[in-house]
Amino acid sequence: MTATGAPTFDPAPPDTSPRNDPAEIPALSIGGVSHSYGTRRALADVSFAVAPASFTALLGLNGAGKSTLFALVTRLFGIQAGRISIFGHDISLVPGEALRLLGVVFQSRTLDLDLSVTQNLLYHAALHGIAKREARMRSDEVLARIGLADRAGSKVRDLSGGQMRRLEIARALLHRPRLLLLDEATVGLDIKARADILGHVRQLVTEQGIGVLWATHLFDEIMPGDDLVILHQGQVLAHGEVARIIADTGGHDVNSAFMRLTGVAAETGSPAP
Amino acid sequence: MSSTTVKQDRSGFSLAQYVTCLNGIVWREALRFVHQRERFVSALVRPLVWLFIFAAGFRQVLGISIIPPYETYILYEVYIAPGLMAMIQLFNGMQSSLSMVYDREMGNMRTLLVSPLPRWYLLFCKLVAGTAVSLLQVYAFLLIAWFWDIAPPPIGYLTVLPALILSGLMLGALGMLISSGIKQLENFAGVMNFVIFPMFFASSALYPLWRVQEGSPLLYYVCLFNPFTHAVELIRFALYGQTNWISLAVVSCCTAAFMIGAIYAYDPSRGLIRRGPAGGET
Numbered sequence: 001m002t003a004t005g006a007p008t009f010d011p012a013p014p015d016t017s018p019r020n021d022p023a024e025i026p027a028l029s030i031g032g033v034s035h036s037y038g039t040r041r042a043l044a045d046v047s048f049a050v051a052p053a054s055f056t057a058l059l060g061l062n063g064a065g066k067s068t069l070f071a072l073v074t075r076l077f078g079i080q081a082g083r084i085s086i087f088g089h090d091i092s093l094v095p096g097e098a099l100r101l102l103g104v105v106f107q108s109r110t111l112d113l114d115l116s117v118t119q120n121l122l123y124h125a126a127l128h129g130i131a132k133r134e135a136r137m138r139s140d141e142v143l144a145r146i147g148l149a150d151r152a153g154s155k156v157r158d159l160s161g162g163q164m165r166r167l168e169i170a171r172a173l174l175h176r177p178r179l180l181l182l183d184e185a186t187v188g189l190d191i192k193a194r195a196d197i198l199g200h201v202r203q204l205v206t207e208q209g210i211g212v213l214w215a216t217h218l219f220d221e222i223m224p225g226d227d228l229v230i231l232h233q234g235q236v237l238a239h240g241e242v243a244r245i246i247a248d249t250g251g252h253d254v255n256s257a258f259m260r261l262t263g264v265a266a267e268t269g270s271p272a273p
Numbered sequence: 274m275s276s277t278t279v280k281q282d283r284s285g286f287s288l289a290q291y292v293t294c295l296n297g298i299v300w301r302e303a304l305r306f307v308h309q310r311e312r313f314v315s316a317l318v319r320p321l322v323w324l325f326i327f328a329a330g331f332r333q334v335l336g337i338s339i340i341p342p343y344e345t346y347i348l349y350e351v352y353i354a355p356g357l358m359a360m361i362q363l364f365n366g367m368q369s370s371l372s373m374v375y376d377r378e379m380g381n382m383r384t385l386l387v388s389p390l391p392r393w394y395l396l397f398c399k400l401v402a403g404t405a406v407s408l409l410q411v412y413a414f415l416l417i418a419w420f421w422d423i424a425p426p427p428i429g430y431l432t433v434l435p436a437l438i439l440s441g442l443m444l445g446a447l448g449m450l451i452s453s454g455i456k457q458l459e460n461f462a463g464v465m466n467f468v469i470f471p472m473f474f475a476s477s478a479l480y481p482l483w484r485v486q487e488g489s490p491l492l493y494y495v496c497l498f499n500p501f502t503h504a505v506e507l508i509r510f511a512l513y514g515q516t517n518w519i520s521l522a523v524v525s526c527c528t529a530a531f532m533i534g535a536i537y538a539y540d541p542s543r544g545l546i547r548r549g550p551a552g553g554e555t
Contacts (some may be wrong), residue, residue, distance in 0.1 A: 074387045078540070097285060099389035108380040114308050115301070126297020127388035131292025242381075 005062040025088045027052045027179040027211030028073065033082030035068055035234075042068040043234045046082070050227070052178065057222045057242075059258060060231035066215040067107055067110060069231070070183045074104050086151070086179055100128065103172030107183040107215075111164060111171075113157040117148060120156055121171055122243045128175040142170035145159065146200070162193030186221065194221075210236065219254040228254070230261055237261045286390060295398045296392050302402035305372070306409075316364065316410045320357035321417060328353050338539040354423045355509035356478025358433075364408045364502060367469055368447030369403035374455050382527040388540075392451055393536045397449060404441035411437055411525070429512045435510035440504035443524050446531035447500075453538030464542045477501040507523055 003225045025059075035043040043065045057076035060066050071077045073084055075095050084091045089098040111120050118139055125135030143149045146166040156164065165185055172180060182201065186194040198221055204210045214221070222228060230238040230246055238245045238261055243255060251257035306313065311429075328350040343351075376382040380432050385395055425433075451464060477485075481504070487495035496502050501536065505522035510517040 074383070076383060076386055096389040096391065099387060100285075102387075104387055106380060106383055110384050112301070112305075112379040112381055112384075115304060119301075119304065123297055126293050127390070128298070128387065129286055129293050129390065131293055132288065132296075204344045219397060 011023060011247045025052075026050060027087060028086045028181075028213060029083075029088075030073070031083045033069070033072060033079065033084060034263065035065075035072060035080050041234055043072075046231070046234070046236050048194060048229045048236055048239045050207065050211050050213050052087075052211045053205055054227055055205045055212045055214065055223075055225075056216040056227040056229060058231060059217065059219065059222065060214055061217050061262075063233075064217075066231060066233045067183055068234075070104070070106070070215065071182055073181060074102065075099065082167070098205075100175065100224075101178045103175070103177035103180045103210075105165070105168045105172050105180070105182040105185050107185075107187065109164060109168070111156045111168060114155065116141065116153050116155055117159070117167060118152045120167065121174055124174055138174050140176060146170045160193075162189050165197055166200070167192070169197065171272065173204070173210075173236070177210070178247070179213070181213045183215045184217065185214070186216070186218070204249040212247045219258060222254050230258060232262045277433050291390065291394065294388070294394070298385075298398040299402040299405055303401075306406050306456075314366070314411070315415075316361060316368075317413055317417070318363055319364065320414050323353065323360070324350060324418060324421060324423075325401055334482070340483070341438055342515045342517075345549045348422075350421065351423055351479070353479055353529065355419055355512055356476070358411050358414060358437070358471075358508050359505045360441055360473055360479060361410050361446075362404075362423045362444045362504070363408060363469060363473060365407035366441070366444035366446075366448035367451070367464055368397075368448075369406075370452035370455075370464070373399075373449065373452040374484070377452075392539060393490065396449060396536055396539055397532070398444045399443055403445040404438060406436075407441045407445070408437055411502055419539045426514060428514055432514045433508060433511040436507045439516060439521075439524050439528060440507060443500065443528040443531060445505060446528055446535055449535040450531050450538060453535060471497070471500060472501040475499050476505055478502075501522065 026051040030049070031047050033046045034041070046058075046065070048068065055081065057058075058069070059067055068077070070078055073086075073091065075091055075098075079092055086098040089101070091098045109130060112123070116197050118136075119187070121139040121142070122132070122135050125138065126132075130138070140149070140152075143152055146169070148170070151159065151163070152228055156167070160165065169180075169182070169185070176241060187196055189197070201212055201214065202223075205212050216222070222242060224242050226242050226261065228238070228242045230237060230245070236256075238248070242247075246253065246257045249260045250258040251260050317412060331349055373382065376385075385399070386392065388395055412430075448470075451468060455464070473479075475492065476499050477496060478501070482493060482496055485496055503517075503523040506517045507520040509522050512521070
């Protein structure tokens with residue numbers, strides 16, 4: 001149960017058995033990762049960590065290398081150089097152990113439009129080896145939480161963009177991960193849907209202790225208390241608390257700090273006043 | 274989640290979890306097949322057109338001598354029935370390949386590939402699912418063919434099953450291997466021209482190999498080395514309760530080779546997923 005009394009998933013993933021003090025092991029650790037597509041370098045010696053139960057924003061313009069980094073963390077691409085581990089499990093050496101602790105929402109939609117909401121969730125559960133009865137229970141639970149219980153039997157193609165995104169987040173949480181990656185999860189959504197989703201994800205951090213890496217190019221999605229990683233042209237230009245980065249750069253907000261570091265402005269997701 | 278007392282493998286998954294995953298993938302493939310009724314209809318119409326029109330026309334032109342496994346003269350329709358069964362599986366294998374390319378373009382493939390279960394196992398499940406769908410199609414074809422007087426011995430419907438499973442796996446694995454090399458959905462037309470048609474026509478599906486040898490010794494050898502020929506012959510013999518050992522060996526080896534190739538191609542450090550993020554992503 002949470003502080004608010006809302007039902008939560010039991011954080012009962014497989015044996016994660018941290019070898020040291022659990023608090024010392026980052027949810028996600030990226031060390032010296034580089035990646036190239038042929039001669040074009042997409043990532044250059046990227047290193048940072050995401051703490052458990054924290055919200056880390058990965059800010060970068062389109063083309064900064066955010067999706068490449070996500071593809072490496074989720075093992076869609078092989079790691080060419082460097083090391084990535086999830087709660088101490090090296091993604092290259094023990095991918096199964098690492099991936100079972102990870103939930104991911106990709107930038108492009110990955111739902112099966114011809115299947116129903118529940119069928120999509122059950123399929124995901126099966127891919128994680130969750131038995132059908134348990135999967136149905138969890139599916140009902142997450143649908144109730146995201147307010148889609150009444151759409152359980154609807155075809156996914158009949159949902160709105162915001163509902164699809166909520167469903168993707170619910171699906172990513174179905175196997176009870178401890179780390180959630182979201183790659184530009186609010187792209188293409190209206191202001192209210194964006195705020196709802198962002199609020200929901202922040203709630204997961206505070207209520208369930210899930211570590212979140214939120215990739216975005218919209219600076220107004222970043223809060224003062226967040227951790228921030230600024231990725232530009234495949235390189236990490238800054239990493240730390242938002243307030244510290246702003247202070248270090250001599251800026252007055254995230255946008256000005258970003259501008260000072262990169263020479264270009266990030267975007268706001270809000271309409272111009 | 275299963276109890277932790279259940280026996281688990283090195284990666285921490287129990288046998289029950291592997292079975293759950295297999296069931297889920299087969300179930301999803303079956304659901305997609307059911308939703309795409311036109312796919313089922315076209316999968317049936319194609320061989321039936323060959324059977325009802327092509328075979329009827331060629332019956333008078335092409336004489337079939339007594340060759341194993343047949344013990345008497347047979348109608349041409351009877352001869353090409355196993356070839357058409359294999360054709361269903363060939364098209365189904367390529368259709369699965371097409372759907373993998375589509376899934377990759379649409380992003381659905383990522384759902385599968387980020388599963389914590391071993392990737393080779395996920396691909397194997399996908400292969401089994403495609404084969405299961407092809408079996409439904411083949412038996413529906415056999416049912417209709419029965420009304421067309423193509424009636425193998427009753428036990429043949431059972432003895433052909435292992436042959437169909439093996440040939441389905443081989444052709445599905447070939448489709449999977451091919452899908453790893455296709456960058457865009459539009460490129461799939463090339464598969465029709467360079468894989469399906471040559472494999473089908475340069476085989477024993479439509480005419481016995483001794484006939485081919487009479488016409489062109491070179492083509493005979495092409496047919497002989499075509500794995501599809503052996504899938505056809507494996508099915509043909511199994512339909513009459515017999516085993517063609519050479520075909521069995523060839524199909525088994527090709528299944529293993531294609532599957533290993535597909536697993537290699539879908540490995541994160543090489544093959545299709547090395548090339549770059551999905552369209553629009555950076």
